Amino acid sequence: MTDGAAIAGLGMTELGKVYGRSPRRLAADAVRLAAADAGLALSDLDGLLVSHGLGGSPGIELAGALGLRDLRLLSQMNAFGATAGAMVAHAATAVLSGQATAVACVFADAPLRPRQPSGAAYDRGAREYHGYGGMTAALGFRSVNAFYALAARRHMERYGTTSEQFGAVAVATRRWAAMNPLAQLRDPITLDDHQNSRWVAEPLHLLDCCLVSNGAIAVVVTGADRARDLARPPVHLWGWGQGHPGHRQERGSEFGLTTGATISGPIAMKMAGITPGDVDVCQLYDCYTYTVLVSLEDYGFCAKGEGGAFAASGALGPGGALSTNTGGGQLSGYYMWGMTPLSEAVIQARGEAGERQVPARDVVLVSGNGGILDHHSTLILSPHPRT
Amino acid sequence: MDIGTLRRDGRTDPFFDGAADDRLVIRRCADCDRWHAPDATGCPECGGDRLEWAAADGRAELVTWAVLHGRPGPDGTAPEPALLALVELAEGPWLQARLDGVAPAGLRAGLPLRAAFGHPEEGELHLLFRPAG
Ligand SMILES: [Zn+2]
Secondary structure, eight states, X not given: OOSOEEEEEEEEOOOBSOOSOOHHHHHHHHHHHHHHHHTOOGGGOOEEEEEOOTTOOOOTTHHHHTTOOSOSEEEEEOBTBTHHHHHHHHHHHHHHXXXXXXXXXXXXXXXXXXXXXXXXXXXXXXXXXXXXXXHHHHHTTTOHHHHHHHHHHHHHHHHOOOHHHHHHHHHHHHHHHTTOTTOSOOSOOOHXXXXXXXXXXXXXXXXXXXXXOBEEEEEEEEEHHHHHTSSSOOEXXXXXXXXXXXXXXXXXXXXXXXXXXXXXXXXXXXXXXXXXGGOOEEEOOOSBHHHHHHHHHHHTSSOTTOHHHHHHTTXXXXXSSSEEOTXXXXXXXXXXXXXXXXXXXXXXXXXXXXXXXXXXXXXXXXXXXXXTTTEEEEEEEESSOOO | OOOOEEEOOSSSHHXXXXXXXXXXXXXXXXXXXXXXXXXXXXOTTXXXXXXXXXXXXXEEEEEEEEEEOOOOOTTSOOOOOEEXXXXXXXXXXXXXXXXXXXXXXXXXXXXXEEEEEEOOSSXXXXXXXXXXX
């Protein structure tokens, strides 16, 4: 038994236009890197959790590909964009209950192909459609962009949120990305650049939408006592939670207005013994700029409906009141589902973020978001043991 | 934006029969009378699975909308954008449809709408909503 759980290792492959490696190969590379980062041999791992991905999951066959033997924990998990947080929570629970001692959690994806526009990677087109569900798909309800545009518009109609406020998120995130050598988009942008970028699905401009990336990221979770003896500064897991609101498509639905963070946030913060005011750094799942605004509200960093004004105040960028998505997030950094915010959280908590390192990093909040705001996970991390 | 060709699937045919008759036919729970979208497979309200087909009144109001733009081609031209909407039927369920006969600038949450159907040259009809009155 152990007094807590911690992230002891982080492994990241090359991210972005990385071709010629399957998701399983990428995942294997990331697990090797994460174990080596922790100062562990692969044979020290006794647990492996593998995330679902859109471009084909590495599968639990990854264990065989890595030559891992006598594992005590092995599963593929899927809560869409909330999976990374769910995997880490599962790994921590296993470590705390003595089921396993060193668990690797990995996400890998390779939706990008050479000479194909990035948006096409997640687009499933067809010429003939069948039945009522086929009809709605044919009408355009098959694009994730369209559903997030519907959600964002509802928030705008209800609370007066504006496209310029979405733009404030994009601009702040890019300012962070400019200081991250791993970020795919590092050239500064202005609010005008955001407003002039082409429409993807109104009210969402191109600069409201995340990147598409190939690559893999893994972390290794161990007991806190063991992590202290390993190669890198431990990143302690103070709290975690999930939320799956199950918005129905009918009268009274909160679709577009709230996320599962209304459930997972209080659970994780209670476990960690903190309130929103204690959070120094936020790493929020930013599939779209709008997702950041609505998540900030649901975590209680501002009142419901005031996420837009909060972002427009400059709070999120370098030097702001609540440093958010300090690696450039998924909008400008790299798109590895929930591993994007988690990896940057580990880097910041370790104090290894270089030029973009935030001075206060005692409490780091990490969110994961999946589906159309249907699934949410929260992690609370710290460089300090939970007292 | 081009819609493609719609075919029946054997499970939701009454919707297309209704559409051909200019009626909006959706599902209603035989156990609790709650109305659902045509592709519902069970009633989330009462857990029942006896969903009947029934004609909705066709009145709705706009919940939210999006203008979906196609990717520009190599020559810089893009297909005509599609005006997508979530609408709330008078009976309660939300449906996904295109909007017709209204410009995006004229839209607001709560706008009264009425169901209509698009008639392509080939294949089944598709669902539209137009401003009421
Ligand atoms: Zn029922």
